[in-house]
Amino acid sequence: MRKKRILLLSEGFGAGHTQAAHALSVGLRLLSPDLRTRVFELGAFLHPTLAPWIFSAYRKTLLTQPKLYGMVYRAQYNKSLNRITQLALHRIFYSQTAELIRQLRPDTIVCTHPFPNVVVSRLKRAGLDIPLCTVITDYDAHGTWVSPEVNKYLVSTAEVKEKLQSQHGVPAHRIEVTGIPVHPNFWQQHNREELRQQFGLRDMPTVLVMGGGWGMLNKESLMAHMTTWREQIQFLFCFGNNDKARAQLAETPLFQHPNIHLFGFTREIDKLMDVSDLLITKPGGITCTEGLAKGIRMLFYSPIPGQEEENCQYFTEQGLGEPIKSHETLDAWFGKLVREHPRDQLARVGAAPERQPAYTPQHGAQAIMQLL
Structure with missing residues (x-):
């Protein structure tokens, strides 16, 4: 009997979209070991020479012109991708994506980025009969995600479902609130003392700082202020693949201290979160x-400006996080960590029943299985 196949398509505009695809891939195979899954960043796979230039331009725009990006995001909020963009995607990817699908013969296609979603939607309009x-x-629910050909939307919250219905006209039966998929490792708890030994850490208040993969940690004043608490x-500090930034900080006297640890790319972020307090x-x-x-x-x-602002607003409103408005924000939280240490693990945000999300780790994978 032929094994069921699921094709997961993403794009390399930031690591999150592809991480979600891989998380679903792992979750699906945990649910059904006989299932076959394949994950592709469509642009990088089909155009390995062109894709890095596009991603680099996108990254540079975010770093140097964030307000411009925000203006475009808001202007297109209730709209699908414009016709020029759709035509470009059609010309660049259409025939090659059709051939990829023909060769792999998936039973279901899952998209974790709007671009492959547009391409597959056009193929479905042309006769492709795959969910x-x-x-x-x-x-948030930006219009670029929306297409009439989508059989099922998996969304983070009931608020996003409501936006898809009221602002984009998506029927309720096509939307399921599953939460954003993360790797199953993030739903496992590790022993903190064992983790301290593994990473060579001390039993003291610990702060994990992420965002260096795209050079986003180059907030010199902010980071320098953090080091005043290093005693x-x-x-x-996690720098992802940004080895240059990591090497520069390693040579900076402020960061040459036993209580400051600089990490490059790692697949153990789940463990670093477990051993950290903030x-x-x-x-x-x-x-x-x-x-x-x-x-x-x-x-x-x-x-x-755009989706990250929406994410920040949601987590702040839920009492799960707070924006850094000044150095005083850091000082207030750092002081609290020092006063509370050592603290019970049950004090971690999310431990209380009212903080628990209304979905399970496998919810997204289960919803996809129902389409098979």
């Missing part, structure tokens, strides 16, 4: 959801 599931990886607080991060949808799963308190810095 399409779209996973919205933020706490009382242990800092774990997460300082950009409010990306995936990272926020990982923090929610771990129950760690969060501070958000420099949200990009």
Whole structure:
């Protein structure tokens, strides 16, 4: 008997979209070991030479012109991708994506980014008869995700479902509130003392700082202020693939201290969250959801106008995080960490029943299985 196949398509505009695809892939195979899954970043796979240039331009725009990005985001909020963009995607990806699907013969296609969602939707309009599931990886419902050909939307919250219905006209039966998928590792708790030994850490208040993969940690004043607490607080700075920024800080006297640890790319963020008391991060949808799963308190810095602002607003309103408005915000939280240490693990945000999300870790994978 032929094994069922699921094709998961993403894009490399930030790591979160692809992380969600891989999380679903793992979750699906845990539910059904006989299931076959494949994850592709469509642009990088089909156009390995062109894609890095596009991603680089996108990254540069976010870093240097965030207000411009925000203006475009808001102007297109209730609209699908404009015709020029759709035509460009059609010309660049259409025939090759059709061939990829023909070769892999998936039973269901899952998209975790709007671009492959547009391409597959056009193929469905042309006669492709495969269920399409779209996973919205933020706490908002932007129009670029919406297409009449989508059979099922998986969304983070009931508020996002309501927006899809009221603002974009998506029928309720096509939307399921599953939460944003994160890797199953983030739903497992580790022993903190064992983790301290593994990473060479001390038993003291610990702060995890993320966002360096895209150079977003280059807030010199903010980071320098953090180091003034280095005698009382242990800092774990994660730089992802940004080896240049990591090397520069490693040579800076302020960061040459036993309580300051600099990490490059790692697949153990779940463990670093478990051993930490506070997460300082950009409010990306995936990272926020990982923090929610771990129950760690969060501070958000420099949200990009658009989806990150929406994510920041949602987590702040739910009492799960707070934006960094000044150095005083850091001082208030750091002082609280020092006064509370050591503290009971049950004090972690999310441990109380009223903080628990209304979905289970496998909910997204189960919803996709129903389409098979």
